[in-house]
Amino acid sequence: MKYKKISLPFDENFISSIQNNTKPTIIVSIFGKSSLVSKSCKARFVNDFYDRPIFNSSLVEATSNSKLQSSIECFYDEPGGIVYLHLTGTFDSHSITQNIDELSSEIEEKGFLRVWSSLKYNYACSLLFLFNVSHILVLTNPVPVFDTSYLSYFKALDCSRSKFLNAIKSTLSKIPNVSTSWMENTRLCSPRLLFYYETCPNEFKKTKQTNAPCHPGLKKAEHSLEDQIYCILRKRRIISNISTHSIFAIPANQEYVFMDDSPDQVLDWDEFLTNSLINLCNSSSVEIKDRFIDCEVKEDIEKDFLNKSHNIKKFLFDHIDVAFKKGFDDNIGRHAITIPNYFEAPAFGTWCLVANEMYNLFVLANNLDEESKIAMETLRSVLDIDTNFSERRCRKVQPIAMAAYQENLPSHYNRNYHDTKVAQALSVFAQHARGPLLDDYIQILVQDCDKLWQSGRQMCETLSLTGNPCTQPLHKGGTVDGPIKEPEQDDNHINRDELLIMEHSSSVMYLSACNCGHKQGTREDPFTIRTANYDFYQIMANDCVCGCLDRINFPVFQPSTQDYRAAQLFAKPPVIAGRKNSAGLLHTPTQMGHTQVLSLGGVFTSCHSVDPINEILGEASRNREVPDRQGLTSVELTNMQKNEDIISGNQIVIRVTDTDGDTKDKSLVRQPSTTEYLPGMLHTESPNSLLPQFPSWSLVCLGSSCLYSHNIGLQETQHPGFLNSTAYLLPWDVTVRLEHHPRDRYWNSDKNKINSSPIQRGRKTKGSREFSVKIFIGVEYECPRGHRFMCSAPDKILTTAGNGIVKENGNKVSNSDMPLYFPCPCSSAPLIAQLMRIHVVTPKAPVHVTLNPMVQPEENGGPIFVTGFDAPIELTQSTYWVLRLPYVYAGDRGPYLPPKDPSQIGQGKLLKGVYSVAEATTDNNKLNI
Structure with missing residues (x-):
């Protein structure tokens, strides 16, 4: 006779290889737990029945099953008509140890309860298959203790099986040779459950293998x-009393618990294999064929095997004999006789077809209908107690957490406030929720909070040019030149067509002065450069005298067509693009003690031979020195050459020559565009041919120089907002030296004024004239509260003595880089003040004071913002001028936000070289009224 072992599902070759497919068959299923040394084998007693390692691993191959998921092996005793099913996997110690790395990583990813729940569910599906296709079930355990963990499996199988009845009937109806009774009862019988324990208490265990009782x-x-x-x-x-109403039955008049009292097995696997090999070689009843798994036994099993007083063979075959003879009738009670019992021993071929279909239904779960899916979910929910508890608990706590989120909510709020409320809700949820579904319900809670926030409570949050978010509800419309922050959109997509149209507003108000500083007014936090640097001051000019004052207009875009547009700017090189004022107008005045010695020229400054551009931009700009200088006039170029050639002590001598006509023509080649305008502010990295639509600077003339009295300072009625003892300008004494005789009538007509002026007394030297002029300058800072003050040095606020006398001069201000931001000394919470105005009172002399402001708002390089003039701005004599600087500096990459921390005030600066002196000529800048 032959013995074959195979894994489910069966293939057609195995079924066709059976000689007698119509022979009645009894199915015995073995499941339970095994020890580590058993290597996932719980059917060792079956090996003993046939004296062969049927369910053990091969002598030369690896372990037969090391998978963590459940699998079912089948061994068919064809002569005896018995099928053994062996369930291995989840609860076998060897399987868990072999897959500990995979299991650990999965637990780390999903959590222990989730992974364990999945393993239990897969194991229960395999049990459901065994309970529906078996006559006898053997539950094994390494120790003689009833494992109560199986109670939950039995209860889950009993609850879910009733929901599978229709699916089972439908499956059986499609298989040929299945009896009507089998289809009606949906199983072969109510299977008997037997309990096999691999060991017994030590006092009952035999010391050696004998046939003794x-x-x-x-x-x-x-x-x-x-x-x-x-x-x-x-x-x-x-x-229950009626076995057909239960998932399995317990025999009423037969033993169903067996404890093996055999001596302890050899724990060393190598020793066991060696002994098995010796016994095999000494055996004469075995004929070895090609495969060890197929062997032919010539002799019968020993005759006295069943006569032993206590052995598993006798224990199990007593139940198998009853099954073959009359079937099982395990009903008890007074209704046991009246209720008929069903039992069927199917043909092996028919049973194989049914087993395949049931395996697909319960284990593989292929092609399930809706009713079967519901039954599977019922099995999972009944079995997974931890998940059910967690789900009920989380569902109960979630409304409480949502109420914590909704408590005291404003009409609309920003992302930071939303995240704070979400964290508060999660804290409440985590205090009460438990179980494996905690993370899932946390995600649901976060999604619900996001959905509530995005359904009409979301704030716009578009940043203004000063870094404050828009506090309006989420809306469309509104122009912005700063970084645009798109609204948060997760799974809840916002329909932007339903949003209101409104302008941006941060609800932040500032107090600022007008262009001339005579009047203060409140201003909204700006979102566009035009609003920040132009529109506000135009509105203030309508209510102030500065709208009627003389002014110098800055270069702006002049369209020549109706369809003009903003230029498309691309990435800029990290060096200055070659504007005239970026290369030729950065100068450092030479210090001469408390005065400065200047020589007059067409465009005049004094500087050392070191190029200030290279000091600011580094080596990269030096490579562009030649093309930059090609755009200068001959006077400028000659002056630069002389600066490099003639250095006498601390004085610089400049020879003045007339401007070459050809050079003037070259300077007129670059004309600004009349069809495209610069979308932002003008700086040294801007294209040469583009101008902005509006000026960000303002230069107005308050009137005659007599408006300022150094003994009184700036009056509060004319310049409101100044802090005490800071409303004064600094005197700046400049010594002017003329190297040649006056070349025009202007010098001749004013010759007597220079000699007779008490302030501008000069002395004649051979071939030159030298005289001194006094200029008053002031660097004004303004904080968001409207506080204004002057600085006397880059790190010092101007203060006066007790009698109101200013003891400091303007040398430090004129010869140093002034910080763009400075801490305000106001008594309340200090804010950061910004450099907003430059005050200049020009002398009554045949010279022009010139201004060439350049602002670098970024500490580590970056663009330098300029006015747009190709030459320094010449101011008229004996007048009071106020230069208003931009309120916001915005480059091609966005605005430069003012610092929030006073320790960061050094991040921006007004470059030195702002103030200079030029000779008075007849072709000066004209005032625009």
Whole structure:
């Protein structure tokens, strides 16, 4: 006779290889837990039945099953008509140890309860298959203790099986040779459950393998354990008097608990294999063929095997014999006789077809209908108690957490406030929620909070040019030149067509003075450069005298067509693009003690031979020195050459020559565009041919120089907002030296004024004239509260003595880089003040004071913002001028936000070289009224 082992599902070759497919068959299924040394084998007693390692691993191959998921092996005893099913996997110690790395990584990713729940569910599906295709079920355990963890499996199988009845009937109806009774009852019988324990208490265990009777106390222990198991199953209502109503049955008049009292097995696997090989070689009843798994036994099993007083073979075959002879009838009670019992021993071929279909239904879960899917979910929910508890608990706590989020909510709020409220809700949720679904419900809670926030409560949050977010509800419309922050959109997509149209507003108000500083007014936080640097001051000019004052207009875009547009700017090189004032107008005045010695020229400054551009931009700009200088006039170029050639002590001598006509023509080649305008502010990295639509600077003339009295300072009525003792300008004494005789009538007509002026007394030297002029300058800072003050040095606020006398002069201001931001000394919470105005009172002399302001708002390089003039701005004599600087500096990459921390005030600066002196000519800048 032949013995074959195969894994489910069966293939057609295996079924066709059976000689007698119509022979009645009894199915015995073995499941449970195994020890580590058993290597996932729970059917060792079956190996003993046939004296072959049927369910053990091969002698030369690896372990037969090391998978963590459940699998079912099948061995068919064709002569005896018995099918053994062996379930391995989840609860076998060897399988868990072999897959510990995979299991650990999965637990780390999903959590222990989730992974364990999945393993239990897969194991329960395999059990559901065994309970529907078997006659006898053997539950094994390494130690003689009833494992109560199986109670939850039995209860789950009993609850879910009733929901599979229609699916089972439908499946059986499609298989040929399935009896009507089988289809109606949906299973072969109510299977018997037997309990096999691999060991017994030590006092009952045999010391060696003999045929001697078992210990007298062993039977009592088995019967005692039977009573305990029966009581537990009855109280849990897993079994009942009518076996057909239960998932399985307990035999009424037969033993169903067996404790193996055999001596301890050899724990060393190598020793076991060696002994097995020796026994195999000494055996004469085995003929070895090609495969060890297929062997042919010539002799019968020893005759006295079943006569032993206590062995598993006799214990199991007593139940198998009953199944073959009359079937099982395990009903008890007064209704046991009236209720018929169903039992069927199917043909092996038919059973194989049914087993395949049931395996696909329960284990593989292929092509499930809706009813079967519901049944599977029922099995999962009944089995997974932890998940059910977690779900109920989380559902109960979630409304409480949402109420914590909704408490005291404003009409609309920003992302930071939303995140704070979400964190508060999560804190409440985490205090009460438990279980494996905690993370899932946290995600649901966050999504619900986001949905509530995005359904009409979301704030716009578009940043202004000063860094404040828009506080309006989420809306469309509104122009902005700063960084645009798109609204948060997760799974809840916002319909922007339903949003209101409104302008941006941060609800932040500032107090600022007008162009001339005579009037203060409140201003909204700007979102566009035009609003910040132009529109506000135009509105203030309508209510102030500065709208009627003389002014110098800055270069702006002049369109020549109706369809003009903003230029498309691309990435700029990290060096200055070659504007005239960026290369030729950065100068450092030479210090001469408390005065400065200047020589007059067409465009005049004094500087050392070191190029200031290179000091600011580094080596990269030096490579562009030649093309930059090609755009200068001959006077400028000659002056630069002389600066490099003639240095006498601390004085610089400049020879003045007339401007070459050809050079003037070259300077007129670059004309600004009349069809495209610069979309931002003008700086040294801007294209040469583009101008902005509006000026960000303002230069107005308040009137005659007599408006300022150095003894009184700036009056509060004319210049409101100044802090005490800071409303004064600094005197700046400049010594002017003329190297040649006056070349025009202007010098001749004013010759007597220079000699007779008490302030501008000069002395004649051979071939030159030298005289001194006094200029008053002031660097005004303004904070968001409207506080204004002057600085006398880059790190010092101007202060006066007790009698109101200013002891400081303007040398430090004129010869140093002035910080763009400075801490305001106001008594309340200090704010950061910004450099906003430059005050200049020009002398009554035949010279022009010139201004060439350049602002670099970024500490580590970056663009330098300029006025747009190709030459320094010449101011008229004996007048009071106020230069208003931009309120916001915005480059091609966005605005430069003012610092929030007073320690960062050094990040921007007004470059030195702002003030200079030029000779008075007849072609000066004209005032625009």
